[in-house]
Amino acid sequence: MAKSISISILLLLLILFMSSLSLVLSVRSIPTDSDSVSTTKQESPTPTPWPEQFHSILSMSYNGSFEIIDLWYDWPKGRNFNIIQKQLGKLLYDLEWNNGTSFFYTLDSSRECRTIHFDVGILRPNWLEGGNYLGQRNVDGFLCNVWEKVDFLTYYEDVATKRPVHWVFYTGRAAHVMTFEVGAVLEDSKWQAPVYCFNKSGEDKHPEFHSHAAAHSNLITAEETAFASSFSDSLPANF
Template identity: 30%
Template sequence: MVLAEQLLAAACAVRPPVWPTQFVLVQRRVPDANASVGLATTVTYYDYRAGANLILITPDTNASDVLWDLELDSGHSFYFTPARRTCSPMRFPVGILRPDWLANATLLGENITKNGRRCIGWTKQDFIDYYADAQTCEPVSWYFHSMRARFDTVYYRAGETATDPAMFEPPPYCPPAALT
């Protein structure tokens, strides 16, 4: 087991981590002072096999006003708020991020401390700075440049996904026909 962890850490240092095909991730969104978004808790259900990525964004200011960001491999994305029954469908021809989406990222450093953990950092210029634990390659924090906010990991579990597959379907008030 120790050898496997050492090999994983060595691989992480040489190239960006590859995501597992399924995971659940809970993060705190912490915006810069000049950001247009507020503090929030996000829960991500990534399921590459199902072709879906769901991010639930719960703002600190109103915990009942959860934004669902549902991204599908079909190239359709839906931003909806069940409490208000509002929906904004969008087309994103790329689909969801591939597990190796960090390939070709530029190394920021191999000994960066984030949230008290030694991390390895990569950047995709003008998009994201991504920090992974130097030992496990698990996500520790990332920073979205355009949003001007960092996302600090508080829970991560590879191999888990949404408990109900229906979570990966847009609600009836958000029809895909709106995308044509």
């Protein structure tokens, strides 16, 4: 009888020991706050370089005015073309070359053209490199990684597709990317400025273009200056 009681006590003690051990192990397996942080912490993503050739349609807004820009980017041939339709206004052409020459012109009966010489060429594909990562935000219905470039521009890239979605200049001028066709190329014949752009008497009559570029030279890199001119931020209001 005594032997049977001793065995029962031993079994009871063994059960209690195993239960205590299981409880200790389960408590130790619960992650702490520091564990959660370390496992979820990620390095800042790298902005995706622009493709060397693409076509994009942009909806632009600034101070209540609106434009549609038909953008053709061609890095291998050193050229960038913005066809700008102002709301109920002029159709403008902004043709830029990597040697710093830009032609702003119309193709209507007014035959307007202004030839501007910048110290920089077009944006390089990795112009956003070195930007300050701001995290993720939802914009235009897309979850985006967001970068800021030298307090000049905030750039939103779709997390899923790595395509640009939106960017905003420091002036408040905003672009919404409506289409983005990688590899699309505009035929060479479309890149020729009209003959009246080569009338020397019409060149550089507007020093406000130069002062605009100079005002930025101490604040931003050459690529951002080119970006500013690329989206007609330097066009005077009467053009």
